[in-house]
Structure formats: C-alpha cells, structure tokens
Amino acid sequence: MSSRIDQIVAAHIKRFKTNDPFKIAAANNIMVKFWTFSNNEVFGIYRYERRNRFVFINRNLPISQQIFTCGHEVFHALYHTRMNTLFLSKNTLYPVGRFEREASEYSTKLLLYGISKNSDMTKESVCKEYGIPYEMQQYM
C-alpha cells in the first residue's frame, strides 16, 4: 500500500519529469539560496515571506546532503507553505513532529525513486551514497 507521500512523489515525478529537488523548486518559483550558518548543525531553513517561498541550504554540507536538504525544504514550501521551519542535523533531529517527518519522508522517497528495493545494497550504503541521513531508513 502506498502512503500519501508515495503518491505525492509519484505525482511530482510525472508532472515535473525529474526527481531533482532543485528543478522541482525552480518549476514552482521557490527561491533556493546557499547559506553559511553560524550554527553548522543547521541543514536548512524554509521561510515564507511576503508570499515568497525561500529555501536556505547549508553550503558547508556535502553536495549529496545539500540535495537531500533541498528535497526536505521543498516539501515544506509546497505543503507547509505558511510555516517557517528549521531542519537540524541528526544530533538534534529527534524528537520531530509530523511536518518534519513528512518532509524527510518525501525527500528520501524522491531521491530514491526508481531504485530497486531488491538491490544488493544495504539501506546503510544506499543512505551513504545518496547523502540521506541514516535515520531516514524508516522511510525506505
């Protein structure tokens, strides 16, 4: 049975013809900025200001984690539009509420879309390869 998030991911892939969260952001006029945060525990931030949607991504993260963070923040921009949110690194990732879980589930499923579940790779190695925090294995 597919979850609500599975259905959203499939709809986005079909509509935007990509699983690249940067392209999905661009297609939706979501502004993405790369940022140096004073606190390096911050993965990213989503802000809603004067009807504009801004995603800030920690530019000091490895590129693969920047992509994951972009997917997470893009979900907030599209589905939690009027909230301002902060996405923190694994040390402080939990406990998190429903909105954070949805955003992370979306980004995980978006990035792994089309990857065979029968692959020989362990979930840990898939996470490592795609820059997905290990905590996200619950969504795989």
Ligand SMILES: [Zn+2]
């Ligand atoms: Zn978040």
